[in-house]
Amino acid sequence: MKNIPNIIVSRLPVYLRALNHMQSQSQQTTSSQELGEFVGVSAAQIRKDLSQFGEFGKQGTGYNIAFLIKKLREILKVDRVWDVIVVGTGDMGHAIARYQGFTNRGFRVAMVFDNNPTLIGKEVGGFVIQDAKTMVNAIREAGIEIAMLTVPDTAAQEVANQLIEAGVKAILNYAPISLSVPPGVMLQYLDPSIGLQRMTYYLE
Amino acid sequence: MKNIPNIIVSRLPVYLRALNHMQSQSQQTTSSQELGEFVGVSAAQIRKDLSQFGEFGKQGTGYNIAFLIKKLREILKVDRVWDVIVVGTGDMGHAIARYQGFTNRGFRVAMVFDNNPTLIGKEVGGFVIQDAKTMVNAIREAGIEIAMLTVPDTAAQEVANQLIEAGVKAILNYAPISLSVPPGVMLQYLDPSIGLQRMTYYLE
DNA sequence: TAGATTGTTAATCGATTAACAATC
DNA sequence: TAGATTGTTAATCGATTAACAATC
DSSP: OOOOOHHHHTTHHHHHHHHHHHHHTTOOEEOHHHHHHHHTSOHHHHHHHHHTTOOOEETTTEEEHHHHHHHHHHHTTOSSOEEEEEEOOSHHHHHHHHOOTTTTTTEEEEEEEEOOTTTTTOEETTEEEEEGGGHHHHHHHHTOOEEEEOSOHHHHHHHHHHHHHTTOOEEEEOSSSOOOOOTTOEEEEOOHHHHHHHHHTTOO | OOOOOHHHHTTHHHHHHHHHHHHHTTOOEEOHHHHHHHHTSOHHHHHHHHHTTOOOEETTTEEEHHHHHHHHHHHTTOSSOEEEEEEOOSHHHHHHHTOOTTTTTTEEEEEEEEOOTTTTTOEETTEEEEEGGGHHHHHHHHTOOEEEEOSOHHHHHHHHHHHHHTTOOEEEEOSSSOOOOOTTOEEEEOOHHHHHHHHHTTOO
């Protein structure tokens, strides 16, 4: 397949989320105009983005929502369920382990790790907290490729290194710190302070 | 001041985070080369971005980290502490209310709200959970401009409307749903599934 | 059919990079 | 001084938008 710009790929999950919402409102079809307004991009961009992957609409009537959802899920490879692990069971790890929002979006928490002896063996969100020492082997054996990192920032790079050693290819990092990863390993950041600081510039 | 592209503004918090990290390692100076490698952008882009706001470096020696941190904090208006509110005290709201990572990054949780009668009056992270019915007035009286939204998706738009009515200008939305806000109100999303779906496209 | 809306092309716009004089 | 690195300009690259023929 053609090489698709990452900026386009990164918008598809947002389109998918909006379409799922429309579907939950029992809506059957939408247009590039409507979807664009909903997610805050131009209609032309919606059409251009989607056209990278095929022809999913009909002139005059727009897009069938169920069909477009199906296609986007295939494109994004979330027409399956990926096992993900959570490393770190502080408040944030706790919240993620119990998070219900992964359902129908392609992900399932499979295992939860911590290195704190007083937490290992305890339960969180239905998972037994496993010893971080056993993490690399457990990831390898389960063939897990995705990890969510909620350890303290001082430990984040070291844990990331272990994840990579274990074969993890995608890391969602909650620690407020830039991580260094080799080519072929992907990284996304979820740092609330960054989100807020992107807005304060415009305040007052 | 000149109109700065948002894409540049959005990178500044990442630079700032990296500089803070370097400083915590007792590093005194850095170069556009080094900082760029650290955060994953080109040295030219670092210099171009910073040059929008002034001349902060010295030829031959690079940037004084403490000085550049000071300047970036001023630019991003996080050389002060912003009061933010948390709406919704589920697991995620809980984690945010107790989050220590806002310290020194310009934010402080000031109030916490929920509409669940069994939670109102209880404590979370040292805050008494206040009745969401009193939220609009409380925000107005305190002059709060920033809110973090961790309510269920079905309630998110409605709560966002109340926040906007109360004068909130910046919303960090944890609910996995696109919100509609009027011009002048800023919005950032922290949806873990979106982050993960931006990576699965490239997996396997 | 008439109206609506797609997919695509070409034009525009904006962002990134390369290169280098200036200078610490 | 020699080496390093900035700030900035011009060139390149890439993304977005406008427009419209095609067609449902």
